[in-house]
Amino acid sequence: MDDGNTIRQRFGSRVKDARKAKRLSQEGFADLCGLDRTYVGGVERGERNISLENIQKIADALGLPIAELFRFPDAE
Template sequence: MNAVENNIKKKFGARVRTLRTEKGWSQEDFAFECGLHRTYIGAVERGERNVSLENIKKIADTFKIDIAELFRS
């Protein structure tokens, strides 16, 4: 696992955490809305998950933003 790959997971996780906390959602609320497990969301936010397209789409839809927005720094 090189630094770049690790970085994208951390960067994505930090972005999800920022957007979630801006909305005032707990990980539990957010996970429920996404249809994903709370522990999975926690791992995503810590940069520990190599998230797939379909889950990226679920996360973006829950935030009601398009996927490109999720990757805007």
């Protein structure tokens, strides 16, 4: 599968979709994660090579297991 999207872009899109499903603003979500809003924006756009620690913070804030953030619809 090579649709031109990087793993960072697919992960970021998954985070953004999950955040929106929880009806959270980017700023409110960043606060829940304990991360800066601009950092979260960069993650959602696929611009950040995110650390495992921050992936855990994001998953916790969304109430999801980490594995769920790596379930990409186009890969199934």
